[in-house]
């Protein structure tokens with residue numbers, strides 16, 4: 001008798017990693033992706049003659065990547081050629097100061113001392129120590145946890161860790177107490193923006209992201225970050241998983257899936273990798289009664305630039321004059337930031353063939369409000385103009401040299417990837433939507449979830465862990481052996 005398949009809806013990295021894990025355990029897997037290519041937010045883009053990472057461009061926290069390959073009896077280095085990007089990024093400040101962030105402690109100490117003096121330099125090693133301890137305490141307890149056993153997060157040991165590391169204190173305030181220089185405060189707290197969360201609204205536990213950068217470093221896989229999705233898709237295929245693209249799903253129950261084509265598939269279990277609020281509202285038509293909060297969005301530009309910008313490294317962060325004002329505009333006022341902080345990336349620095357000779361593949365990411373503020377073409381023009389002006393002033397950028405341009409706006413994140421409210425980083429990772437408060441990986445109707453809007457959260461390493469947790473949950477429930 002033919003075994004009923006497990007059907008996974010969505011071919012983002014979360015869906016692909018789960019497909020690979022389950023197929024490796026001998027399950028029959030059908031994965032259905034609505035778009036023409038796999039990878040979801042982590043997909044490749046080509047604009048003009050340049051190649052780009054479609055969304056994520058920072059590979060951090062290697063351990064979940066290595067674990068996935070190891071659990072499948074493989075070695076990451078046999079499938080992906082990765083190297084450390086050092087300096088991690090160049091920070092540009094409004095007063096003209098620059099700092100090259102690096103996991104090299106001696107180089108960081110020298111730069112901190114030059115920028116701000118001995119007091120902040122002396123505080124840096126202690127900060128790093130606290131971040132390392134926080135990271136090693138929080139990941140096993142509050143990240144790799146399905147939260148099905150209350151003792152695993154409410155027992156004396158986990159609660160002791162919360163108190164010892166003061167995990168729930170405000171992140172921005174603690175950094176303010178540690179560093180005197182406002183530029184260093186921004187430098188060590190802005191990382192929560194990777195989750196689409198303001199550091200002024202984030203608990204200290206998210207400083208684990210700062211540790212990932214300064215303790216572990218930032219990595220680059222040849223082929224760009226979409227090469228990760230491709231390698232994981234290949235793992236899944238090699239173990240027999242069927243990965244179908246152009247296969248939009250319009251309805252799900254715990255045991256069946258309906259496609260836009262009219263086809264219906266019976267399933268042993270259904271796992272949605274589509275954004276969880278979208279899955280519940282549109283696919284299973286059982287919206288979460290709980291009112292969910294959303295991350296910010298991002299306006300992303302992919303530019304084929306006919307010229308050279310030698311002052312830009314692979315990764316670059318531009319801070320505006322008033323960080324707090326910038327973030328309050330995005331998160332609390334739904335306003336367009338007047339002097340936005342933004343990120344610029346030229347992956348050609350680590351892989352020359354991503355842009356032709358004499359060109360730069362310039363990727364710009366400008367954090368902005370989600371669709372709580374309706375997106376307009378005027379918003380796009382204003383943000384583009386402001387960022388171009390800053391780049392012209394600081395690194396000699398000339399808008400006339402942009403010979404091809406692609407973009408992703410909050411509206412595009414919604415229409416192309418079904419991200420509710422165009423929130424590029426999924427549901428918010430604020431305290432009351434983190435750890436055991438975050439929507440779990442199975443709902444009351446028996447539908448399973450994997451990806452950024454379920455446990456543990458957003459970011460490539462987290463969605464890989466979410467695939468580990470979904471496989472664990474399916475085993476606990478007796479769906480798989």
Ligand SMILES: Cc1cc2nc3c(=O)[nH]c(=O)nc-3n(C[C@H](O)[C@H](O)[C@H](O)COP(=O)(O)OP(=O)(O)OC[C@H]3O[C@@H](n4cnc5c(N)ncnc54)[C@H](O)[C@@H]3O)c2cc1C
Nearest residue numbers: 010012013014034040041056057058249274451452459460
């Ligand atoms: C601009 C940007 C920058 C980022 N930068 C970083 C970074 O530097 N480092 C990092 O680690 N993370 C980063 N992230 C976060 C990271 O991209 C995500 O956490 C991760 O890619 C999410 O993977 P996922 O599998 O959960 O979801 P997705 O990648 O969103 O995949 C979900 C898939 O489901 C499909 N789908 C939806 N509806 C249906 C349907 N009805 N039928 C069939 N298929 C459907 C979608 O098309 C999509 O392919 C960034 C994100 C963005 C947007």
